[in-house]
Amino acid sequence: MFLCMCGETQRTSKTTSFCPELLISYLTNGLTSLERFPISFKTQFSGHCFHHVVLGVYCNGRYGSLGMSRRQDLMDKPLTHRTLGELVAEFESSYKRYQHTLKKVKIGLYVPHDPHVCQPIEWKYLVLNAARLGAQEMRKELEKHGRDMRMKILKSSSAQSPIKERSRGKSLSPRRRQSSPQRRTAHRRDKSPASVERKPLELSTFSDGYQIRI
Secondary structure: OHHHHHHHHHHHOOOOOOOHHHHHHHHOOOOOOOEEEEEEEEEEEOOEEEEEEEEEEEEOOEEEEEOOOOOHHHOOEEEEEOOHHHHHHHHHHHHHHOOOEEEEEEEOOOOOOOOOOOOOOOOOOEEEEOOOOOHHHHHHHHHHHHHHHHHHHHHHHHHHHHHHHHHHHHHHHHHHHHHHHHHHHHHHHHHOHHHHHHHHHHHHHHOOOOOOOO
8 A cells, every 4th residue: 555655646746755644654554543644735935835744643532743844843743632623723823933824725535544455545635725714714614524534434433343243243153063064964864865765775675575673
C-alpha cells in the first residue's frame, strides 16, 4: 500500500518530492484505534502562495496532527482538540503568527490500515475557501465533515460484526464434527449401492438348504 500511496502522490502532485505524511501513515498502520487523514493548507505571504500538508489524526474523540515543518507549531498537534474545526482554527492562528493568511483548506478521507489494500488516497474530499467563508461557516463545515467520517467508521465496524459472529459460531464446529461420522455412516448404509446389492446375494445362498439360526 505504501508504494501505491507514493505512486498516487506523484500522479496527483506537480512535483515528485517525497511526502513524509505518507511514511507516517505507513508506520502507524498497526495503530488501528488511530484514524489518519490528510489536511492541506494554502496560505499567502508577501504576495506568494505556500502549500503545507499534515496528517490529521483522530483517536478517542480527540483530534490532532503529525507532520514536518520548520515551525514547531505547524506540524505536530496533541490529541486535545474536540472537533476538527478546533484543530484547523489552531493551525490558522499559528499561521497568523508568521503573517500568513489562510486561503484554502483541503480535508481528505481516512487512510485504510490494511497495508495490502492498494487504494488511492482521497486528498481533497472537502475543499474550503477560507477567503470567502467566515470562521463560523468554516467551523460548521469542518464539524459536519468530522461527523460524516465518524459515521463511516461506525458503519464499517458494524459491517464487520457479522464476521465476528461467524467466527464465534466456528467454535461449535468440533461438536458438529463429532456427530458427522454418524451421519456419514448412515448415508453409506442407505445409499451405498455395493452394500445394498450384497445383502440379497448372501440370503439366497443360505436359502438353498442351509439356514443359520442364532
